[in-house]
Amino acid sequence: MHPGGWKVRIAAGALMLAGVACPRCEPDSKREPATPPAAARPAPVDANAAKLERGRYLVEAVLACGACHSERDTTRYGGPVQGAPLAGACQGPEWGFPGRVCAPNITSDAEHGIGRWTDEELLRALREGKGRDGRTLFPSMPYLVWRSLSDEDAHAVVAHLRQVPAVARATPRTEIPEAVYADIQELAQPLEGPVPAPDASAQGQYLATIGQCALCHGGMGPDAQPFEGGVPVPTPYGPETVPGLLPHGDVLRGLGEDAFVARFTAWKDVAPAPSREGQVNKLVMPWGFFARMHEDDLRAVYRHLQSVPAPSGTAAHPGE
Numbered sequence: 678m679h680p681g682g683w684k685v686r687i688a689a690g691a692l693m694l695a696g697v698a699c700p701r702c703e704p705d706s707k708r709e710p711a712t713p714p715a716a717a718r719p720a721p722v723d724a725n726a727a728k729l730e731r732g733r734y735l736v737e738a739v740l741a742c743g744a745c746h747s748e749r750d751t752t753r754y755g756g757p758v759q760g761a762p763l764a765g766a767c768q769g770p771e772w773g774f775p776g777r778v779c780a781p782n783i784t785s786d787a788e789h790g791i792g793r794w795t796d797e798e799l800l801r802a803l804r805e806g807k808g809r810d811g812r813t814l815f816p817s818m819p820y821l822v823w824r825s826l827s828d829e830d831a832h833a834v835v836a837h838l839r840q841v842p843a844v845a846r847a848t849p850r851t852e853i854p855e856a857v858y859a860d861i862q863e864l865a866q867p868l869e870g871p872v873p874a875p876d877a878s879a880q881g882q883y884l885a886t887i888g889q890c891a892l893c894h895g896g897m898g899p900d901a902q903p904f905e906g907g908v909p910v911p912t913p914y915g916p917e918t919v920p921g922l923l924p925h926g927d928v929l930r931g932l933g934e935d936a937f938v939a940r941f942t943a944w945k946d947v948a949p950a951p952s953r954e955g956q957v958n959k960l961v962m963p964w965g966f967f968a969r970m971h972e973d974d975l976r977a978v979y980r981h982l983q984s985v986p987a988p989s990g991t992a993a994h995p996g997e
């Protein structure tokens with residue numbers, strides 16, 4: 678129906694599919710230190726309370742795993758999660774996907790979930806795009822972005838997944854055309870070395886990267902500028918357009934830091950109004966997850982957005 682939609686949500690991947698360099702992949706690869714590949718072997722994930730708490734926070738708020746891996750009631754504004762969290766869900770062409778794309782059950786269930794997966798298998802799916810069976814994962818699983826996830830954070834995610842109550846529920850397999858599968862092969866790449874945690878001063882940028890703010894709000898195509906937005910994403914109720922998040926653009930101009938934080942925290946009390954055709958039902962951006970982000974983190978993201986330079990050739994984007 679809207680065959681371009683999935684590419685929007687994985688703009689970085691789409692750019693690579695088109696055979697052009699991915700501008701927003703640049704800062705990430707620069708951050709990776711030149712360490713020999715042997716050092717990439719992750720140490721086994723051990724769990725302590727702080728690590729489990731960090732993992733829960735990442736899974737339930739910043740990384741929003743449940744936006745895709747949980748069933749959601751899209752007939753209602755914001756698409757609240759329904760049923761058991763992380764027990765698997767599929768999306769099809771009504772969301773612009775080239776087939777049926779299924780984010781599997783990742784609860785601790787041994788048969789249908791990740792109960793028997795090794796830490797290494799989970800880390801590989803998360804950051805390198807390889808499924809347990811060795812297949813290349815469809816890149817709406819945000820592994821291209823999560824190459825930037827620090828070792829510490831990736832381990833915390835794995836530790837938390839072990840604690841997610843088991844749900845014995847099978848997920849159908851992803852079914853995409855062979856030509857699409859062939860196109861995505863190059864996207865799954867091993868990490869070249871350890872990924873260090875960001876400096877305190879880079880927290881906002883790091884969160885805007887791993888929270889996919891930069892990806893979704895980044896525009897599309899080889900000339901896309903960071904945070905220029907403007908991309909329509911298909912939903913069953915019609916497209917939702919991603920706004921730009923530049924300091925002087927329509928959203929952020931005049932929006933103070935407190936008001937910015939309030940837009941997120943307000944989602945803790947959103948009433949479940951019905952979704953309507955042609956209305957922005959807020960089904961694309963995972964607001965319900967981001968509402969749980971720590972205020973400090975939202976503030977860091979805001980300050981990072983304020984520091985993003987105006988794009989070159991601003992005149993070509995009159996809205997910004």
Ligand code: HEC
Nearest residue numbers: 740741742745778779780781802808809814815817818851
């Ligand atoms: C934007 C949607 C989306 C988000 C967010 C997301 N995933 Fe996924 N994930 C998918 C899809 C779709 C697949 C299956 C891809 C395929 O079948 O090719 C997948 C696959 C996986 C797999 C591999 C399963 C297998 O069968 O090999 C694991 C593990 C996984 N996700 C874990 C996570 C975790 C942990 C998070 C949060 C930190 C997360 N995902 C967030 C969409 C998502």
Ligand code: HEC
Nearest residue numbers: 888889890893917918919920928957959961962963967978
């Ligand atoms: C999956 C894509 C996606 C992701 C990820 C995403 N956004 Fe959005 N965002 C959208 C879309 C679509 C809209 C417009 C519809 C809406 O308001 O939900 C939007 C709207 C917004 C708005 C405007 C809200 C308003 O009231 O006008 C802000 C601010 C925003 N996003 C910030 C962020 C931040 C910060 C992050 C990362 C923590 C983020 N977005 C991640 C897709 C996304």
